[in-house]
Amino acid sequence: MKLIAATVYLFAACAVGLSAQSKEQTTKSKITVKDGKEVAVTGCVEPTASGTGFMLTDAADKSGRVHRYLLVSDDVDLSKHVGHRVEIKGKATDRGDARIETESKTKTKVEGSDDKETHGRTELKGDLSGLPFLGVKAVKMIAAACP
Numbered sequence: 298m299k300l301i302a303a304t305v306y307l308f309a310a311c312a313v314g315l316s317a318q319s320k321e322q323t324t325k326s327k328i329t330v331k332d333g334k335e336v337a338v339t340g341c342v343e344p345t346a347s348g349t350g351f352m353l354t355d356a357a358d359k360s361g362r363v364h365r366y367l368l369v370s371d372d373v374d375l376s377k378h379v380g381h382r383v384e385i386k387g388k389a390t391d392r393g394d395a396r397i398e399t400e401s402k403t404k405t406k407v408e409g410s411d412d413k414e415t416h417g418r419t420e421l422k423g424d425l426s427g428l429p430f431l432g433v434k435a436v437k438m439i440a441a442a443c444p
Contacts, residue, residue, distance in 0.1 A: 319408045326401040328369050330432025333388035333395035338364065341443035342378040351375040353385060353431060366431035373433050382440040388432040396422040397430055
């Protein structure tokens with residue numbers, strides 16, 4: 298009986314010790330539009346619901362069709378254009394053949410243990426009409442406010 302009580306106590310002490318360890322996990326993702334149709338569209342720049350990216354809403358092309366695009370850019374600071382009506386030139390993935398590459402890195406830090414890092418890479422290509430990404434090459438402000 299004493300042996301069982303001692304074993305239960307030992308397991309409980311180990312469980313408390315494990316729950317006291319801290320764990321921190323960070324993930325960074327990068328999306329790149331590699332191919333697609335060159336377009337020039339006007340619309341309004343808004344932050345995404347997650348707050349980590351930007352959308353072009355009420356985007357109209359030369360034919361008058363209205364779109365919404367998730368904006369992808371490494372070179373252009375889109376935060377300066379939030380709430381502005383802009384013209385964006387770049388590659389759209391929802392019009393014909395396109396290619397999108399996604400890379401992600403996840404780093405996990407556990408107290409008292411070595412850090413672990415994982416990498417992932419995905420490529421989508423072909424008719425990506427259901428994935429409205431716009432790889433931004435240039436932005437020109439048309440108006441300081443959106444209608």
